[in-house]
Amino acid sequence: GENVEQHPSTLSVQEGDSAVIKCTYSDSASNYFPWYKQELGKRPQLIIDIRSNVGEKKDQRIAVTLNKTAKHFSLHITETQPEDSAVYFCAASPPRGSYIPTFGRGTSLIVHP
């Protein structure tokens, strides 16, 4: 089955800095890569996703890049703000079978004012 590794487990930055979270996956057939943000005590929410036919996708201050050859994808947050503090999960989903995404273990991002 799919295996997703996520790094780092904790990331501490100053407000205004950039933050990068990296994930690798094992199943070359996976074709959908979402990122979820979970604020303390709340539900995970989809913030951005990318499909395997695209190399990069941006939405205001967040962007995701995908390298299919190397089987890794990354979340980039620019001009970080305290409200970006949360746990971020990456996931990889295959195009066939059950389509169930496999999640990384999460990255706790702390943005210091």
Place this chain on the structure above:
Amino acid sequence: DGGITQSPKYLFRKEGQNVTLSCEQNLNHDAMYWYRQDPGQGLRLIYYSQIVNDFQKGDIAEGYSVSREKKESFPLTVTSAQKNPTAFYLCASSGRQIQKLFFGSGTQLSVL
């Protein structure tokens, strides 16, 4: 307010007791899922159902049971066989774009 609703928010289990967590959605989604969240462990799949009256085991199904009698509902029972039930439990659903998940607000289960 459309979405996916979990109840209760907090639940306490006595030793040897079975407890049931509720999950209801009004999004008309076909697929529903249960995840367990432990600190540093990410989201681990317990059970999922892609259609009414059918469900499949996930990675950590032992000690849990589910039913899917209605499209809107997917309750999870934590049985006495689950020896370490303390965790945050998340229910999710997905629609036609089956790969996108919508999560409920979670139930924190603790052992008395």
